[in-house]
Every structure is written in structure tokens, then in C-alpha cells.
Amino acid sequence: AQKVTQAQTEISVVEKEDVTLDCVYETRDTTYYLFWYKQPPSGELVFLIRRNSFDEQNEISGRYSWNFQKSTSSFNFTITASQVVDSAVYFCALSEAITGTSYGKLTFGQGTILTVHP
Amino acid sequence: GAVVSQHPSWVICKSGTSVKIECRSLDFQATTMFWYRQFPKQSLMLMATSNEGSKATYEQGVEKDKFLINHASLTLSTLTVTSAHPEDSSFYICSARGLDEQFFGPGTRLTVL
Numbered sequence: 001a002q003k004v005t006q007a008q009t010e011i012s013v014v015e016k017e018d019v020t021l022d023c024v025y026e027t028r029d030t031t032y033y034l035f036w037y038k039q040p041p042s043g044e045l046v047f048l049i050r051r052n053s054f055d056e057q058n059e060i061s062g063r064y065s066w067n068f069q070k071s072t073s074s075f076n077f078t079i080t081a082s083q084v085v086d087s088a089v090y091f092c093a094l095s096e097a098i099t100g101t102s103y104g105k106l107t108f109g110q111g112t113i114l115t116v117h118p
Numbered sequence: 119g120a121v122v123s124q125h126p127s128w129v130i131c132k133s134g135t136s137v138k139i140e141c142r143s144l145d146f147q148a149t150t151m152f153w154y155r156q157f158p159k160q161s162l163m164l165m166a167t168s169n170e171g172s173k174a175t176y177e178q179g180v181e182k183d184k185f186l187i188n189h190a191s192l193t194l195s196t197l198t199v200t201s202a203h204p205e206d207s208s209f210y211i212c213s214a215r216g217l218d219e220q221f222f223g224p225g226t227r228l229t230v231l
């Protein structure tokens with residue numbers, strides 16, 4: 001069975017601080033996908049990143065960066081110079097690979113509530 | 119990018135009534151759609167997997183007779199909550215799978231009085 005653990009229930013920072021959201025996963029699949037989603041108060045999920053288990057390269061997108069470490073089954077997410085607009089619930093998720101490029105149902109972590117204060 | 123819509127975006131109903139939620143893929147064909155449920159301040163939990171033209175596969179603990187899923191076309195799946203009760207009040211989110219990607223709908227907030 002697949003499992004995703006986000007140990008941080010809530011994080012509170014002041015604007016411009018860097019913040020890292022932790023994600024640890026469990027799976028028996030050799031090929032899988034990892035995701036991060038942002039859920040603002042409106043409820044709509046905003047896709048942030050998808051990473052294949054074979055690609056351990058870290059990724060940076062603007063103020064966002066992701067650190068994937070297969071050895072520790074972790075896929076952590078860092079926001080640099082946080083802003084008030086970053087306040088939201090962030091979910092890490094895991095899915096088995098269906099084919100080489102497709103994936104199935106998502107298993108979500110419990111979510112981390114991030115509050116960025118001005 | 120691909121868009122998935124849900125209708126209605128919110129609904130309030132009386133206990134004992136049935137509510138139908140639609141999930142549409144607007145610019146791609148989705149052979150598979152997933153239905154998730156999210157209770158307040160909790161995570162998303164998969165309820166069922168819907169495949170076009172066949173019966174849905176329900177997750178353990180989800181009553182298939184209470185949550186009826188129909189995936190009659192490649193662009194539409196519906197979730198009907200039958201005889202809704204206050205404990206069914208939740209945020210229901212669908213996702214639709216195209217060729218290689220899945221896209222989430224905006225969600226439907228159901229409140230049962």
C-alpha cells in the first residue's frame with residue numbers, strides 16, 4: 001500500500017523567510033510519481049510539480065524548489081522568500097505509474113497549512 | 119491547458135434527498151476519472167475510479183449504493199449522492215485522466231441540512 005506522510009501540520013512564517021515543507025512516502029512500486037499541490041481557501045487544487053521516480057534531479061521554478069531523495073523516500077518542497085500569497089494548504093501526493101508516462105490514482109498526504117504573515 | 123469542470127460548484131440540500139455532481143473534461147477525452155472527497159481540514163481521499171463504459175471501482179469503505187457513479191461518455195462522469203445525510207457534507211473533487219496527465223476539477227461543496 002502507498003502512504004504519504006507530511007509531518008508538519010501547520011507552519012507559520014514571516015514574509016521573506018524561507019520555508020521547507022517535508023514529505024516522506026512509502027511504496028512498493030519501482031516506478032511511481034510524486035506531486036505537490038497547493039490548495040488556497042477557494043479549494044481548487046493548483047498543480048505545482050510532478051516528478052518521476054527515475055528522475056532524482058532537484059528542480060527549481062522561481063521561488064519554488066524541490067528536493068527528491070530516493071534513499072530517504074523524501075520529496076521536500078522549499079519556498080524561498082515567502083510571500084503572503086503563498087498562504088495555503090500544501091499537499092504532497094504519490095501515484096503508481098500505469099505506463100511509462102501515465103499514472104493512476106493519487107494518494108495524498110495529510111497536508112501542511114502554511115501561513116505567511118506580513 | 120486542459121480544463122476540467124464540475125457542476126454545481128456548491129449545493130445545499132435537505133437530508134434524504136439525492137444530489138448529482140457532474141465532472142466534465144472540456145477539451146480532451148478522459149477514459150478514466152477519479153472521485154475524491156475532502157472533509158473540512160482533512161486530506162483528499164479517493165472514493166472511486168470511474169472508467170468510461172464500465173462499472174466504477176470503489177475504495178474500501180465507500181458505499182457503492184450510496185455514491186452512484188456513471189461514466190457514460192469520454193467527457194462526462196457523474197456522482198450521485200443518494201439519500202444524503204449531514205455526514206455526507208464534504209468537498210467533492212474529480213480528476214480526469216487524458217493521455218498522460220490528470221487534471222483536477224474545481225470541486226463541489228455539498229452541504230446537507
